[in-house]
Amino acid sequence: MEELIKAHFTRHADALEKTRVALTPxxxxxxxxxxxxxxxxxxxxxxxxGGSAAxxxxxxxxxxxxxxxxxxxxxxxxxxxxxxxxxxxxNDFGFDQVFxxxxxxxxxxxxxxIGLSTSGNSENVASALREARVKGCATLGxxxxxxxxxxxxxxxxxxxxxxxxxxxxxxHITIIHLLCDLVERQICQxxxx
Numbered sequence: 080m081e082e083l084i085k086a087h088f089t090r091h092a093d094a095l096e097k098t099r100v101a102l103t104p105x106x107x108x109x110x111x112x113x114x115x116x117x118x119x120x121x122x123x124x125x126x127x128x129g130g131s132a133a134x135x136x137x138x139x140x141x142x143x144x145x146x147x148x149x150x151x152x153x154x155x156x157x158x159x160x161x162x163x164x165x166x167x168x169x170n171d172f173g174f175d176q177v178f179x180x181x182x183x184x185x186x187x188x189x190x191x192x193i194g195l196s197t198s199g200n201s202e203n204v205a206s207a208l209r210e211a212r213v214k215g216c217a218t219l220g221x222x223x224x225x226x227x228x229x230x231x232x233x234x235x236x237x238x239x240x241x242x243x244x245x246x247x248x249x250x251h252i253t254i255i256h257l258l259c260d261l262v263e264r265q266i267c268q269x270x271x272x
Contacts, residue, residue, distance in 0.1 A: 199227020
């Protein structure tokens with residue numbers, strides 16, 4: 080069992096190092112995009128399925144609440160939390176529409192819409208990101224593997240360049256924490272906190 084634990088930590092560290100090398104400049108761009116949108120009075124909408132749904136909720140909670148600094152609440156909504164809405168839309172329109180309908184209803188030009196998908200191929204996330212573009216929103220993807228069909232749909236994509244879903248998810252939460260920390264620093268630095 081100790082060998083399995085050691086191997087997992089080794090693969091985790093390798094995934095994080097590959098992510099650091101591949102994505103540092105893109106993370107900077109995402110921070111600037113999100114901070115700029117928030118400064119302009121826009122909001123962040125975040126979505127994903129399964130573990131990525133939990134990560135979307137975590138991300139929104141850190142922005143609305145706080146990450147490390149006392150500052151004003153930042154407007155962010157996880158599109159994964161309203162079970163009545165999710166089940167109604169899935170029943171009436173199909174599961175591929177559960178995020179698109181929310182983007183259609185809630186997104187405004189200048190908002191940032193973020194899709195999380197470890198495979199990069201979640202159709203309901205892709206559909207919502209296409210709608211976000213129509214609505215004049217900036218779009219980001221936290222993806223895995225090769226970015227799948229979502230990578231070309233977003234303005235900026237943070238694709239974790241590994242195959243194993245657990246390690247993609249581990250890298251995603253690290254990226255989310257970086258985004259929250261750096262956006263918070265940007266907002267607080269400018270006296271807006």
